[in-house]
Amino acid sequence: MKIQLAKNYGFCFGVKRAIKIAENSKDGATFGxxxxxxxxxxxxxxxxxxxxxxxxDEMKNEKKVIIRTHGIxxxxxxxxxxxxxxxxxxxxxxxxxxxxxxxxxxxDGYDIVIFGDFNHPEVKGVMSYASGNVFVVxxxxxxxxxxxxxxxxxxxxxxxxxxxFAKIVSYLMTRTKxxxxxxxICNATLENQEAVRELALKADVMVIIGGKNSSNTxxxxxxxxxxxxxxxxxxxxxxxxxxxxxxxxxxGISAGASTPGWIIQKVVNKIxxxx
Amino acid sequence: MKIQLAKNYGFCFGVKRAIKIAENSKDGATFGxxxxxxxxxxxxxxxxxxxxxxxxDEMKNEKKVIIRTHGIxxxxxxxxxxxxxxxxxxxxxxxxxxxxxxxxxxxDGYDIVIFGDFNHPEVKGVMSYASGNVFVVxxxxxxxxxxxxxxxxxxxxxxxxxxxFAKIVSYLMTRTKxxxxxxxICNATLENQEAVRELALKADVMVIIGGKNSSNTxxxxxxxxxxxxxxxxxxxxxxxxxxxxxxxxxxGISAGASTPGWIIQKVVNKIxxxx
Numbered sequence: 001m002k003i004q005l006a007k008n009y010g011f012c013f014g015v016k017r018a019i020k021i022a023e024n025s026k027d028g029a030t031f032g033x034x035x036x037x038x039x040x041x042x043x044x045x046x047x048x049x050x051x052x053x054x055x056x057d058e059m060k061n062e063k064k065v066i067i068r069t070h071g072i073x074x075x076x077x078x079x080x081x082x083x084x085x086x087x088x089x090x091x092x093x094x095x096x097x098x099x100x101x102x103x104x105x106x107x108d109g110y111d112i113v114i115f116g117d118f119n120h121p122e123v124k125g126v127m128s129y130a131s132g133n134v135f136v137v138x139x140x141x142x143x144x145x146x147x148x149x150x151x152x153x154x155x156x157x158x159x160x161x162x163x164x165f166a167k168i169v170s171y172l173m174t175r176t177k178x179x180x181x182x183x184x185i186c187n188a189t190l191e192n193q194e195a196v197r198e199l200a201l202k203a204d205v206m207v208i209i210g211g212k213n214s215s216n217t218x219x220x221x222x223x224x225x226x227x228x229x230x231x232x233x234x235x236x237x238x239x240x241x242x243x244x245x246x247x248x249x250x251x252g253i254s255a256g257a258s259t260p261g262w263i264i265q266k267v268v269n270k271i272x273x274x275x
Numbered sequence: 276m277k278i279q280l281a282k283n284y285g286f287c288f289g290v291k292r293a294i295k296i297a298e299n300s301k302d303g304a305t306f307g308x309x310x311x312x313x314x315x316x317x318x319x320x321x322x323x324x325x326x327x328x329x330x331x332d333e334m335k336n337e338k339k340v341i342i343r344t345h346g347i348x349x350x351x352x353x354x355x356x357x358x359x360x361x362x363x364x365x366x367x368x369x370x371x372x373x374x375x376x377x378x379x380x381x382x383d384g385y386d387i388v389i390f391g392d393f394n395h396p397e398v399k400g401v402m403s404y405a406s407g408n409v410f411v412v413x414x415x416x417x418x419x420x421x422x423x424x425x426x427x428x429x430x431x432x433x434x435x436x437x438x439x440f441a442k443i444v445s446y447l448m449t450r451t452k453x454x455x456x457x458x459x460i461c462n463a464t465l466e467n468q469e470a471v472r473e474l475a476l477k478a479d480v481m482v483i484i485g486g487k488n489s490s491n492t493x494x495x496x497x498x499x500x501x502x503x504x505x506x507x508x509x510x511x512x513x514x515x516x517x518x519x520x521x522x523x524x525x526x527g528i529s530a531g532a533s534t535p536g537w538i539i540q541k542v543v544n545k546i547x548x549x550x
Contacts, residue, residue, distance in 0.1 A: 166445035169456070173444065174437055179456040183448050 001275040002250045003268060004203070006195040010264060012188035012257035014092025018069040021090040022050045028064035029053050031076065032121055034090065035069050035258040036214035039236065043260075056080070064088065071095045071125035074103075094186040095122055098155040101182050103129040105153035110180060113137065113148075115168045116157030120215055123157055138164075140171035150177045158186040159216035159257070161193065161223070188257055189216050196220045196254040200227035203252030205244055208233050209267050210256025217256030224254065236263055237270040245275040276550040277525045278543060279478070281470040285539060287463035287532035289367025293344040296365040297325045303339035304328050306351065307396055309365065310344050310533040311489035314511065318535075331355075339363065344533075346370045346400035349378075369461040370397055373430040376457050378404040380428035385455060388412065388423075388447065390440045391432030395490055398432050413439075415446035423447070428455040434464045434491035434532070436498070463532055464491050471495045471529040475502035478527030480519055483508050484542050485531025492531030499529065511538055512545040520550040 011019075015035050022034055022044050029051040033041055044050040050066065053059055056076055064086045067077070071091040080087055091099075102112050112134040116123040127134050137143055152172055156165045162185055172179045200206050206224045210217025212235060224231040232244060245251060251271060255264050286294075290310050297309055297319050304326040308316055319325040325341065328334055331351055339361045342352070346366040355362055366374075377387050387409040391398040402409050412418055427447055431440045437460055447454045475481050481499045485492025487510060499506040507519060520526060526546060530539050 162449055166441075166448055169444060169448065170441035173441055173456055173458050177458055179458070181444070181448055181454040181456060183452055183454070 001245055001248055003271055004199065004250070004252055006192070006199045006252065006254040008188070008191040008195040009253070010255040010257070010259050010261060012186065014069050014094055014186070015257050018090035018092065019044070021088060022066055023048055025050060025064055025066050025088050028066045028088065029059065029062040030066040030068050030090075031056070031059055031072055031080070032068045032070070034066065036211040036256075037258040037260065038211065039263060040258065040260045067091050068121065069095065070120070070122040071099060072121070073125050073128035075128060092158070092186075094158050094184070095125070098126045098158070098182070098184040099129045101153065101155055101184070102126055102134070103131070105180065106130040106132045106134070110151045110153040111135070111149045113143070113152055113154045113168065113172065114157070115154065115160055115165045117215060120157060126155065126157075137168060140167055143171060143175070148172070148176050151180070152176050152178065153180040153182065155182045155184045157215065158184055159189045159219060160185055161219055162190065189219070192216070192220060192254065192257065193223055196224050197227060199252040199254065200224045200231065203228055203250045204230065205248045205250070206231040206252045206254070207240070207267065207271065208254050208256075209235070209264055210259045211235060214256045214258050217259070220254050220256060228252070234267070237266040240267060240270045240274065242274045245271065248275070251275070276520055276523055278546055279474065279525070279527055281467070281474045281527065281529040283463070283466040283470040284528070285530040285532070285534050285536060287461065289344050289369055289461070289463075290533050293365035293367065294319070296363060297341055298323055300325060300339055300341050300363050303341045303363065304334065304337040305341040305343050305365075306331070306334055306347055306355070307343045307345070309341065311486040311531070312533040312535065313486065314538055315533065315535045342366050343396065344370065345395070345397035346374060347396070348400050348403035350403060367433070369433050369459070370400070373401045373433070373457070373459040374404045376428065376430055376459070377401055377409070378406070380455065381405040381407045381409070385426045385428040386410070386424045388418070388427055388429045388443065389432070390429065390435055390443045392490060395432060401430065401432075412443060415442055418446060418450070423451050425452045426455070427451050427453065428457065430457045430459045432490065433459055433461040434494060435460055436468065436494055437465065464494070467491070467495060467529065467532065468498055471499050472502060474527040474529065475499045475506065478503055478525045479505065480523045480525070481506040481527045481529070482515070482519075482542065482546065483529050483531075484510070484539055485534045486510060489531045489533050492534070495529050495531060499527075503527070509542070512541040515542060515545045515549065517549045520546065523550070526550070
């Protein structure tokens with residue numbers, strides 16, 4: 001069976017940068033998971049003693065604080081700043097951008113619409129920069145009946161699908177006079193999405209590797225599944241099943257932006273072994 | 276046969292206003308057609324001696340100049356202004372708006388995209404207010420290969436279909452970082468479009484009345500045709516044909532924003548007579 005990796009996949013610029021920052025911040029603590037990959041987080045703990053803490057209270061005794069790639073809320077950042085800590089910012093610059101846009105547009109009197117998952121840490125961070133109305137939605141219908149002002153600024157979670165983002169914008173265009181659209185979907189996301197679509201068209205089985213809580217990995221899986229019905233989403237090689245490859249000729253592989261190369265390599269080896 | 280007019284049709288606010296202005300400007304001259312309806316223009320000439328002139332040269336000897344509903348170019352307006360004339364502005368306020376938006380956005384460094392017909396007087400006027408790059412398109416593919424900056428402002432000709440406008444915006448979102456969308460399609464247009472769709476769903480024959488060069492009438496006809504295949508576009512009662520109504524039970528009628536009530540009434544009478 002032929003095995004082929006997508007033209008673009010895996011670690012993006014922001015994740016690579018964050019891991020480098022963490023590796024250079026021995027004994028530090030991240031507030032929330034640095035990236036959405038538990039195995040890589042374990043490696044940082046084992047090799048560099050970088051801890052992952054979950055609440056702002058737990059951070060109290062930490063001197064060296066690393067801000068995760070997805071960013072944190074404006075309020076949490078201010079609390080950390082008042083505590084005289086060494087703050088090391090590993091927020092992806094592509095996430096800082098929507099934070100800044102939301103802050104500025106909100107001050108300029110725009111209502112804010114964020115296309116994203118309300119519970120995703122990136123979205124929680126971005127929305128915290130709004131000083132006026134802010135709405136987080138995944139579908140246009142969630143805006144039905146919502147009172148929106150005549151000026152709306154729209155941003156997207158960095159890891160979403162552009163087609164779905166466009167649907168929100170189309171809907172808003174009919175509801176309000178000015179819609180200021182900032183395409184904050186990051187290029188790595190767009191490239192990985194394009195590459196997985198291209199590969200899935202040729203493959204008869206697809207394996208997508210990434211954290212179960214990773215938004216961008218989920219999007220890759222959904223795109224793959226649309227085109228190639230035998231698509232599987234896994235976190236690591238232990239989940240690979242022999243029967244997936246019975247009678248198959250071409251296996252395509254892609255991985256989310258938080259998936260380290262060594263995990264991908266182990267999956268490839270396992271597939272070779274089983275097929 | 277049942278005959279029913281659409282819930283919204285015919286003269287819009289801007290046209291009513293322009294006709295009133297023209298009626299109050301006896302012996303004046305309009306630069307280009309005041310509205311896109313030759314019969315109404317003839318009435319204004321016959322009853323109020325309001326002439327329709329075609330070039331800026333022809334305007335030279337006119338003292339009282341009426342600016343048409345669709346507006347004129349910035350340059351033509353400046354020429355008229357230097358000639359010490361009495362300028363009476365009948366530009367529809369909904370057309371003045373995209374003119375102002377394009378002027379401001381262009382000054383603020385945005386590339387301008389106008390969704391509209393390059394040869395329509397309204398579009399010629401609106402685009403003349405751009406001081407930088409300006410692109411007029413009807414379909415996204417016309418933007419293929421065009422070099423666009425990172426900031427784009429988009430307006431629409433006031434009489435276009437919102438769904439097609441949204442396609443242009445969706446395309447631009449994938450090509451550039453900020454798309455500032457101003458929904459300049461006028462409410463009368465949107466309401467007439469909605470009403471003709473609703474009526475065409477119930478009718479088995481549709482008659483749309485309006486000037487052959489009227490953009491909004493054309494849109495009404497296209498929407499009607501999509502839903503009811505027996506749709507006809509006419510300028511006046513002389514074009515109505517008996518055979519259109521053979522075996523029909525329900526005739527729907529709509530008219531463009533420049534179509535006077537007396538023309539619509541004559542068409543209705545003719546249909547009653549023939550059916």
